Amino acid sequence: MSLDHALLVSLLEKPSSGYELARRFDRSIGYFWHATHQQIYKVLARMEDAGWISGEVQPGEAAPDRKLFSVSRSGRSEVSRWLAEPTEPEGVRDSLMVKMRGAAFGKPGALIPELEHHRALHANRLTAYRVIEARDFSGALDRQRALQYQVLKSGIRFEQGWLEWCEEALGLLHSFDQDQGGNTP
Amino acid sequence: MSLDHALLVSLLEKPSSGYELARRFDRSIGYFWHATHQQIYKVLARMEDAGWISGEVQPGEAAPDRKLFSVSRSGRSEVSRWLAEPTEPEGVRDSLMVKMRGAAFGKPGALIPELEHHRALHANRLTAYRVIEARDFSGALDRQRALQYQVLKSGIRFEQGWLEWCEEALGLLHSFDQDQGGNTP
DNA sequence: AGATACTATGCAACGAGTTGCAGTGCAAGT
DNA sequence: ACTTGCACTGCAACTCGTTGCATAGTATCT
Incomplete structure (x- = not known):
């Protein structure tokens, strides 16, 4: 499990809405950790519940509302914890x-x-x-x-x-x- | 989904028991398609139900019984079908x-x-x-x-x-x- | 006016994969 | 006799991820 961390890092680089993250995952970070928008929304919701990120609804002028997420203090410390923790390489699937x-x-x-x-x-x-x-x-x-x-x-x-x-x-x-x-x- | 096919190919190369396959997946094929033994047993059971493979219990002399699977005709044709079908590269997770x-x-x-x-x-x-x-x-x-x-x-x-x-x-x-x-x- | 497409969010159902546990039977060490 | 270890199979519970669908507003083309 670690879409969580990929999203946290992405949000640290730039606070974003779910939609934006999904788009970003089609380029950039997504080249190294792919995910679909549904999965992203799910994980964002879970992380908001956990207090790792907080979302603020921005009323869109001439566009749908978007919920902008940024990483909270506890989210940052989760990232640090994860960075220090050793990880084995992912199993290949080719x-x-x-x-x-x-x-x-x-x-x-x-x-x-x-x-x-x-x-x-x-x-x-x-x-x-x-x-x-x-x-x-x-x-x-x-x-x-x-x-x-x-x-x-x-x-x-x-x-x-x-x-x-x-x-x-x-x-x-x-x-x-x-x-x-x-x-x- | 395609542990199925990885197992079929493995079984075409050599009819094996679940245990053997699991061991093989720690070397050889497993370097390109990893799987755990539980998942392997599950998929083997499903493929046996589907008639792609058939298992024969071999009473082990001086060893536990093992169920030796080999690929049936319909399993072979599934492999051919799959080989002809285009596949996109797997999404990376690094x-x-x-x-x-x-x-x-x-x-x-x-x-x-x-x-x-x-x-x-x-x-x-x-x-x-x-x-x-x-x-x-x-x-x-x-x-x-x-x-x-x-x-x-x-x-x-x-x-x-x-x-x-x-x-x-x-x-x-x-x-x-x-x-x-x-x-x- | 209607079709199409893009931004934006999300639910529901399902399937794939992991983790943890459980059991049998044999062999070999202590 | 007792434990440890390995070959061998599998269930149960769970989480992760995918697929399909729903909704709703705005913009653009025809």
Whole structure:
């Protein structure tokens, strides 16, 4: 469990409404911790009950009302507590890898469009990261920005890794297509 | 949802009992799709009801009974169906990245032990992969092995990426420790 | 006037996944 | 004899997360 903490950090960076957070989770932080708006609203409600955040309704002029949340003192101390507490890496879930192994029991060629799709997605994301990098992280950086940049750099590194891997995997599958049928090289 | 498919692929590679699968998920496939034994038993039961797999109790000589599952025809066709169906990449969940951004609102130095811990874990995993690589994937490979190797290579690539990133991040945090207090560089 | 779409919030029902516990049977140490 | 440990299976209770739907105001297009 830790959407709580992702939201707290997000709110520390900038007090926001649920809707805003949901949008932010489609970019930025969401690249490292995804969540849907329903889940976000649920957790916000729970954290408000717990006193970690407080919400203030802002009557919208020419727009629906929005409830702006900010982190309370007890929310801040929860963040500190969590930062100090050791965390194990999350368990991986990568269906593409399972599919690769499954492909041995079906038509490996069927995975080619899938891999191309993934390659395109990762290429797009890499481009998006590069844009953010150029826009927000050139020049001198204060601590907060330096940390954010370090996080972004992990994104860049991994998307590059993905791209290279997709190329390699596509090469392998294409090589299967050529020597039809044979099961040994 | 797709522990189902991970289990099916695992069972295609080798018919197994729930316990065996759980153990296998601590190595091998589990590096790409983790699961606990309780969840595995639950899904196995559901898939047996659905007719995708069939279990046969084997009275253990000098060992507890075990229920050996293998994939039925309808299970195989489910795998084929799933392989052909496009899948989006799983949403990422990486608490370390959230912590990095959160560190701006606490003591960044507190993350150093955490990063060292992660670095050690990734180094260990990389070593384990290298061992598997040398043991199982040197020499000529048939299709199945080639696919498995391609999956392993993604593991190697990512662990290396992690290691490099951890080094970089540790460098950054240590640089904070030196220029105490200042918030701009 | 009506259709479409976006901002904004939320409920209800369900399914996936975790945590904790419980039990059997064998083997081996002490 | 007693405990510890491992192979093996599973239930029960819970939390986390997803899917689908509901609502309501504003803006824009046709």
